[in-house]
Amino acid sequence: MTDHYDSADVIFINTCGFIEDAQQESINTILEMIDTRGSERPKIIAAGCLVEVYGKGIMDSIPELDGAIGVHSYRELDQFMEALFSGKRPVLKSAPSSEYSSLSTRVLTTPVYTAFVKIADGCNNRCHYCMIPSIRGPYRSRAPEEIVAEVEDLLDRGAFEINLIAQDTTAYGTDLEERPDLAGLLKQILQLDRNFRLRIMYTYPSRIDDSLIDLIREENRICNYLDIPIQHSSDYLLEQMGRHYRQENLRSLFAKLRRRIPDLALRTTVMVGYPGETRRHFLDLLNFIKEHPFESLGAFTYSRQKETPAGSLEQHVPARVGRKRFQELMLKQRQIARRINRKYLGLRLPIFVEGKVQTGDSWHYGRTEYQAPEVDGLVYFRSVEKLKPGSLVSAEIKAAGPYNLMAAKPLLIDRLPR
Numbered sequence: 001m002t003d004h005y006d007s008a009d010v011i012f013i014n015t016c017g018f019i020e021d022a023q024q025e026s027i028n029t030i031l032e033m034i035d036t037r038g039s040e041r042p043k044i045i046a047a048g049c050l051v052e053v054y055g056k057g058i059m060d061s062i063p064e065l066d067g068a069i070g071v072h073s074y075r076e077l078d079q080f081m082e083a084l085f086s087g088k089r090p091v092l093k094s095a096p097s098s099e100y101s102s103l104s105t106r107v108l109t110t111p112v113y114t115a116f117v118k119i120a121d122g123c124n125n126r127c128h129y130c131m132i133p134s135i136r137g138p139y140r141s142r143a144p145e146e147i148v149a150e151v152e153d154l155l156d157r158g159a160f161e162i163n164l165i166a167q168d169t170t171a172y173g174t175d176l177e178e179r180p181d182l183a184g185l186l187k188q189i190l191q192l193d194r195n196f197r198l199r200i201m202y203t204y205p206s207r208i209d210d211s212l213i214d215l216i217r218e219e220n221r222i223c224n225y226l227d228i229p230i231q232h233s234s235d236y237l238l239e240q241m242g243r244h245y246r247q248e249n250l251r252s253l254f255a256k257l258r259r260r261i262p263d264l265a266l267r268t269t270v271m272v273g274y275p276g277e278t279r280r281h282f283l284d285l286l287n288f289i290k291e292h293p294f295e296s297l298g299a300f301t302y303s304r305q306k307e308t309p310a311g312s313l314e315q316h317v318p319a320r321v322g323r324k325r326f327q328e329l330m331l332k333q334r335q336i337a338r339r340i341n342r343k344y345l346g347l348r349l350p351i352f353v354e355g356k357v358q359t360g361d362s363w364h365y366g367r368t369e370y371q372a373p374e375v376d377g378l379v380y381f382r383s384v385e386k387l388k389p390g391s392l393v394s395a396e397i398k399a400a401g402p403y404n405l406m407a408a409k410p411l412l413i414d415r416l417p418r
């Protein structure tokens with residue numbers, strides 16, 4: 001394994017096939033690697049979802065590619081490598097297995113103190129705009145004991161923050177014989193008598209139940225944070241998108257969550273410009289996020305995938321209108337987040353140190369339990385002492401912007417008490 005492409009024999013580019021923009025980004029990365037590979041000419045492989053979408057077609061359209069391997073074929077990597085080094089241009093793509101297929105111990109590509117743990121693969125929700133069910137296959141939960149063993153191994157290797165992910169974490173266990181649910185899985189993980197922090201990502205609004213809410217509220221080792229992609233608030237659009245809830249369900253869910261866990265931070269994702277979205281539907285969404293504010297919100301404009309049910313819908317919203325709505329929405333979210341983040345002012349919060357700002361001499365940055373890695377904002381603070389990434393400090397929040405917070409000089413607390 002090497003981090004430097006000029007010392008690699010083979011470069012695997014993990015691609016995404018979810019939406020057109022992501023596909024384009026994957027293709028650009030492949031082309032960039034082809035252009036920058038040095039005289040040693042390492043072999044360049046497209047791996048992952050894009051290969052599932054285009055199969056051999058990707059090799060035909062990029063003749064410089066040396067091979068392609070889809071998400072369900074990683075077990076056959078040795079055969080793939082043999083073919084590759086015997087001068088062939090292998091393409092491996094197989095059907096998803098009927099059960100969650102685990103590989104051996106993971107090589108961590110995230111910093112050692114934070115890790116993503118996948119609890120299931122695939123999706124049965126079949127939202128009308130989404131390619132993921134056809135790329136990743138039906139929902140397959142990972143056995144609970146295997147997840148617990150992986151979490152324990154990661155903790156042994158120095159992890160503190162464990163982010164649980166899946167296409168839909170709240171569908172966990174629906175396909176297993178004993179039908180353990182997400183709350184049941186969390187309880188099993190929490191039996192590990194260790195000091196760590198669990199974060200739940202990618203939940204489906206209509207599957208968040210009281211047992212999950214109670215557990216988040218009562219258990220200190222679960223972040224008071226939930227990522228709940230809603231996509232839209234208009235009943236018409238939710239129906240068109242094939243989402244299994246309506247605005248009324250969202251309103252009662254968010255009211256309940258705020259009531260039961262007062263310091264909960266919420267993240268969501270929404271989509272604008274879906275076929276049939278009128279100005280009125282869009283204003284409904286703006287109004288919804290004003291009435292039910294989210295600490296963090298990600299948005300994207302609809303991108304047509306002709307292989308999905310939405311791909312054949314008429315009434316397409318012009319791209320220019322979609323982009324304008326996106327900007328308007330993000331502007332509104334800036335105002336909302338700036339206001340909502342003020343609730344942290346004056347509070348002394350534990351901050352998980354992530355690193356030191358390169359240009360500012362004593363500036364460091366980190367995250368509170370209310371900020372997920374990679375997608376949410378950060379907390380900036382000064383410390384003359386160079387703090388190790390992964391250590392915990394506590395500091396008073398002095399300023400709040402729409403995305404980031406600023407804190408006063410911190411105190412080192414190392415690891416959170418239970």
Ligand code: SF4
Pocket residue numbers: 123124125126127130131132133167168
């Ligand atoms: S829940 Fe997510 S992954 Fe599943 S179909 Fe809908 S958008 Fe795609």
